[in-house]
Amino acid sequence: MNIFEIINNPFGTFVLGLLVATGVGSIIGLEREFNTHHDVAHLGGLRTFTLIAVTGFIVGTLAQQTHVYFLLAGLLGFIGLLSTAYYIQALNQRLGLTTELGMLLTFSLGILIAYKFIQEALAAVVVITTILSLKEQLHGIVKKLTQEEMSAFIKFIILALLVLPLLPNQTFGPENSINVKDLGWIVLVVLTFSFGGYLLLKFGTPNKGILLSALIGGLFSSTMIAWIFASRSREKPEYGAVYGAGIVLASSVMLVRVFILCSIFAFPVAKLLLLPLSLMLFTSIVPAFISWRKEEKAQTGAIVAGNPLDVKNALFFAGLYIATTLLMYYSREWLSESMVYATAAVTGIADIDAITLSTAKWASQHTDQHRMAVNLILTAIFSNSIFKLSVSLIRGVPALKIAALKGFGLVIATGLLYLLLS
Incomplete structure (x- = not known):
């Protein structure tokens, strides 16, 4: 036996x-x-x-x-x-x-x-x-919470456990591409990224520097990090290389966000994106880490955490998602394929998450278009990366420009090579 x-x-x-x-x-x-x-x-x-x-x-x-x-x-x-x-x-x-x-x-x-x-x-x-x-850690966190943060936590729980389940599973728009309950999930995902990043920034390492600010700031907006760090490099040119590494690292968080969002709303698309995103992530982290090691002792003030639960921003993002969904739908219906990719590129400059969610949801309803969805998302990533590189080159000091060119150059080259060979 x-x-x-x-x-x-x-x-x-x-x-x-x-x-x-x-x-x-x-x-x-x-x-x-x-x-x-x-x-x-x-x-x-x-x-x-x-x-x-x-x-x-x-x-x-x-x-x-x-x-x-x-x-x-x-x-x-x-x-x-x-x-x-x-x-x-x-x-x-x-x-x-x-x-x-x-x-x-x-x-x-x-x-x-x-x-x-x-x-x-x-x-x-x-x-x-x-x-x-986690008794001591949880008690320590509670002691540090402000009234605003406690209120934000309660609001988050109410939205997640009470409001979201009550939303109707009702669709509207062309091809019923927009779902009310899905919009609720999208708002919740945005709030989770934002709230999680806020908590990490507040309760993270006391000696917050460029690296921590970049990684956590990337949860909010890597484009915002590029704009802020490029400006700060003019104030402290000696930290230019570190600021450049921070911009690239924040952008690498964007790649992780794209994979997570696709996994939630269209897992087959996420599986196809795993290889190119992994390659792009690796080629962004390595040069950024090398630049960081050269200036390992450089530290500066962290980005202010801001509003712990920015519901207005999440609702604005939901509106942006609806606009992006409609824009991509009508571009696919009325324009040529090349113009659809151009639309994805333009939309990607404004916000990578909106185009990712919109395309993932569309691909989940059109199972024969997974490859096109992957290419559209990669196109948006390229345009977003080029925009952040342009911001770095225009607003940054020479050391930042070099670090940004190394990171974004390798990322874009790797992604384009994958598209050509796939």
């Missing part, structure tokens, strides 16, 4: 579930043991959580063999036990609920495993352990 035959028989299934439950309880228990061992009143550790997970597994297994009421009785009994333990702890002035909730979740995970939701239980244990282990 091989290992698969053993696992697939009833006893083997039970043993496998028991081992998984033991592992799940051990992981959470190890975290609790490590973080609460100094507290003489700590409620449980490695052994306790392991036994709780195993108990939950056994209760779930017996419930399947008897009646669901057995599961209900076991769960209520465990909650009663926890409530008693919490009451005793409260008498000793210990009012935290974290460990008790961790125990209840561990018991529930044991039940999930008994019902063969093993992958779901393993995913949940990763989330639970991460949250439990």
Whole structure:
């Protein structure tokens, strides 16, 4: 009898579930043991959580063999036990609920495993352990939050969990190419990039310099970074090469953004873009890193984080997306193919994300046009890169111009070579 035959028989299934439950309880228990061992009143550790997970597994297994009421009785009994333990702890002035909730979740995970939701239980244990282990970091972040940032976080949760699910799944426009719920997702994606970049900038390394500002600023707008850094290079010409490296690095974030957006809205297009984007990313990072290493000690003030949740900007982007979608549709209907690419190039100068989203959504509805979608997105990337290179050459100091030429020159050459050979 091989290992698969053993696992697939009833006893083997039970043993496998028991081992998984033991592992799940051990992981959470190890975290609790490590973080609460100094507290003489700590409620449980490695052994306790392991036994709780195993108990939950056994209760779930017996419930399947008897009646669901057995599961209900076991769960209520465990909650009663926890409530008693919490009451005793409260008498000793210990009012935290974290460990008790961790125990209840561990018991529930044991039940999930008994019902063969093993992958779901393993995913949940990763989330639970991460949250439990980040106590100090989460408390530190909360202490640093301002009223504006807390309000922004609440608005973000409301938009993501309450407003978005209520949007109708209704289409309009030519070929029903625009969907109301999709517009909601687009706004949420833009807000996520913006809010995530803001938090990284606020809670990142204290010694924020050009590199960090470029990488995080690239989440907002790499074109904005090119404009700002080129201007700053005139104020501090000695940092020209570093500013140039920063512009190229910010633009490399744009390439990552393009891949993520395509993966969300048209994964087949993202797969076709993976190779050219990877090559362009590599050819932008290497020269930028070389320029950065030459001026490794150069540091300067970071870009101001700005509004933590710029809803107006996200709504403006949604409008830009609609305009780009209509523009690309009518150019495909009325103009020649070469003019369609010209339209993509012009649109790409204004905003690369809008043309990426519009083209990805169009390609998801026209599965025979994936290759054209890839070429349109690459064309927009080229025009956007050329525009940022032009800004660097016009507004930057000589050292910045050289760094920008190396980075963008290799990126554009690599992309064009891929188009010619594909």
